[in-house]
Amino acid sequence: MFELLGVAPQALFAQLIVGLSNGAFYALLSLGLAVIFGMLNVINFAHGAQYMMGAFVAWMLLTYAGLPFWAALVIVPIVVGAFGLLIEKLLLSRLYQLDHLYGLLLTFGLALIIEGVFRHQYGVSGLPYANPLPGYLPLGFMNLPYYRGFAILFSLIVCLATWYTIEKTKLGAYLRAATERPDLVQAMGINVPRMLSLTYAFGVALAGLAGVLAAPIYSVTPLMGSSLIIVVFAVVVIGGMGSILGSILTGFGLGLVEGLTKVFYPPASNTVVFVIMVIVLLLRPQGLFGTPK
Amino acid sequence: MIDLSPAQDRTAPQSDLATAMLAVRDLHAYYGESHILHGMTFDVRPGEVVTLLGRNGAGKTTTMRTIMGIVKKRMGSIAFEGQELINLRSDLIARAGLAYCPEERGIFSSLNVTENLLLPPVIKPGGLSVAEIYDLFPRLKERASSQGTKLSGGEQQMLAIARILRTGARFLLLDEPTEGLAPVIVQHIGRIIRDLKQRGFTILLVEQNFHFAATVADRHYVVEHGHVIDQFENSQIAANKTKLEAYLGV
Numbered sequence: 001m002f003e004l005l006g007v008a009p010q011a012l013f014a015q016l017i018v019g020l021s022n023g024a025f026y027a028l029l030s031l032g033l034a035v036i037f038g039m040l041n042v043i044n045f046a047h048g049a050q051y052m053m054g055a056f057v058a059w060m061l062l063t064y065a066g067l068p069f070w071a072a073l074v075i076v077p078i079v080v081g082a083f084g085l086l087i088e089k090l091l092l093s094r095l096y097q098l099d100h101l102y103g104l105l106l107t108f109g110l111a112l113i114i115e116g117v118f119r120h121q122y123g124v125s126g127l128p129y130a131n132p133l134p135g136y137l138p139l140g141f142m143n144l145p146y147y148r149g150f151a152i153l154f155s156l157i158v159c160l161a162t163w164y165t166i167e168k169t170k171l172g173a174y175l176r177a178a179t180e181r182p183d184l185v186q187a188m189g190i191n192v193p194r195m196l197s198l199t200y201a202f203g204v205a206l207a208g209l210a211g212v213l214a215a216p217i218y219s220v221t222p223l224m225g226s227s228l229i230i231v232v233f234a235v236v237v238i239g240g241m242g243s244i245l246g247s248i249l250t251g252f253g254l255g256l257v258e259g260l261t262k263v264f265y266p267p268a269s270n271t272v273v274f275v276i277m278v279i280v281l282l283l284r285p286q287g288l289f290g291t292p293k
Numbered sequence: 294m295i296d297l298s299p300a301q302d303r304t305a306p307q308s309d310l311a312t313a314m315l316a317v318r319d320l321h322a323y324y325g326e327s328h329i330l331h332g333m334t335f336d337v338r339p340g341e342v343v344t345l346l347g348r349n350g351a352g353k354t355t356t357m358r359t360i361m362g363i364v365k366k367r368m369g370s371i372a373f374e375g376q377e378l379i380n381l382r383s384d385l386i387a388r389a390g391l392a393y394c395p396e397e398r399g400i401f402s403s404l405n406v407t408e409n410l411l412l413p414p415v416i417k418p419g420g421l422s423v424a425e426i427y428d429l430f431p432r433l434k435e436r437a438s439s440q441g442t443k444l445s446g447g448e449q450q451m452l453a454i455a456r457i458l459r460t461g462a463r464f465l466l467l468d469e470p471t472e473g474l475a476p477v478i479v480q481h482i483g484r485i486i487r488d489l490k491q492r493g494f495t496i497l498l499v500e501q502n503f504h505f506a507a508t509v510a511d512r513h514y515v516v517e518h519g520h521v522i523d524q525f526e527n528s529q530i531a532a533n534k535t536k537l538e539a540y541l542g543v
Contacts, residue, residue: 173408176403179403181401184399186382186384
């Protein structure tokens with residue numbers, strides 16, 4: 001079969017794994033965006049910068065404090081999430097009464113500032129981050145790099161846990177209800193402003209977590225976020241703004257599609273996501289998993 | 294902010310502040326620049342069912358939303374069991390022991406019936422158990438796993454009332470619970486309200502239909518242009534029928 005397609009199975013599966021692990025990052029990042037947009041109605045343009053911060057904090061922990069990747073996996077989301085909390089409390093919370101556009105402008109400005117600070121400090125060339133899980137698992141038809149396998153699995157678990165929390169638990173019921181009618185939920189005795197702060201912090205923490213996971217795969221640079229976030233926004237548009245499950249499935253799915261495109265028609269691999277976005281917008285403007293407004 | 298000068302206090306409450314469970318004094322509220330409430334003053338005593346009657350746009354719903362802190366721009370005094378609520382955040386008002394059932398019912402479409410029912414947090418002991426609630430509203434048990442907004446209008450109204458009975462709040466604000474419902478469901482809601490009064494709940498009810506209000510309430514306030522223009526004991530309703538019809542334009 002592979003001979004018929006003119007592709008070596010090794011190359012095909014290798015690209016599938018690369019595609020899936022890219023998809024893992026798309027999913028984690030678009031999930032954070034979906035959670036934030038669903039609750040706060042804010043399009044968090046700083047998401048890419050917060051992802052980059054995650055990678056940098058992991059690198060700093062390793063370089064300055066000697067803390068290994070596994071410690072960073074726990075510490076970084078907390079640090080980056082706390083940074084998100086600060087932004088929400090000081091800035092974002094003042095914009096909820098206004099049009100979407102103001103939140104977008106604020107977070108876009110923040111992204112530029114954060115990136116600028118890191119560029120000033122570290123330049124644009126990549127900083128290396130050692131792979132914590134070197135080696136690969138020989139499967140015969142392909143070699144599965146341990147770390148990529150771990151990144152895919154870990155991201156999948158985090159995504160599903162987030163989905164479960166939002167769709168199946170009491171806390172999630174508060175979140176879903178507050179998405180629909182924040183005034184009413186607050187009049188039931190729930191501290192909605194605090195819930196908004198924590199939701200933003202959580203979404204940002206997811207971006208930070210994606211950053212740590214990315215550090216050993218991509219090189220750590222101040223621009224790593226802005227190059228990725230454009231694709232992630234396309235993923236969000238394809239999946240449907242605010243849909244939790246949609247963002248997870250679309251993230252992994254588009255990663256795979258990208259990987260396959262690299263095998264069969266490499267020149268299109270960087271644009272395929274945007275082509276799909278155009279088609280989805282034409283046929284189903286609310287996105288694959290979105291509900292029409 | 295409490296101003297009881299005769300000019301402001303158009304209908305002097307018969308009870309004093311000490312006996313009222315909820316004492317609203319010279320309440321003003323604004324939506325943006327529009328001034329909606331112009332000095333609402335009324336009392337609800339413990340165990341009473343009191344209605345706010347009035348035409349569309351008189352300010353009845355705004356009064357409820359203002360008491361609950363949903364309308365943020367407000368002045369005057371709202372004393373609940375002696376505690377001043379006027380500057381409290383909405384969630385703290387709810388935690389003081391008031392529960393609100395909005396006119397549009399506010400059933401959440403992304404939650405099923407059980408999730409909707411269990412959503413409001415229990416704020417103090419003394420609320421109804423889920424079993425007691427299902428006794429009052431057997432339909433809700435049958436529809437437990439349906440999506441909230443798939444229910445009929447009557448079922449949604451039942452759910453909206455049911456979910457605020459669990460919380461332990463002893464003061465209920467019910468905004469037009471009979472609006473748009475079939476007569477048989479209106480009767481059911483009437484029975485529920487009398488049952489809740491029996492159980493010791495205090496209820497502030499907004500109604501346009503004074504025939505229904507007369508079957509459940511102890512006293513009535515007539516609201517127009519954002520303030521109270523008249524009040525009646527329920528026993529005086531028949532004697533004042535013409536006057537009331539003129540007020541309500543029926």
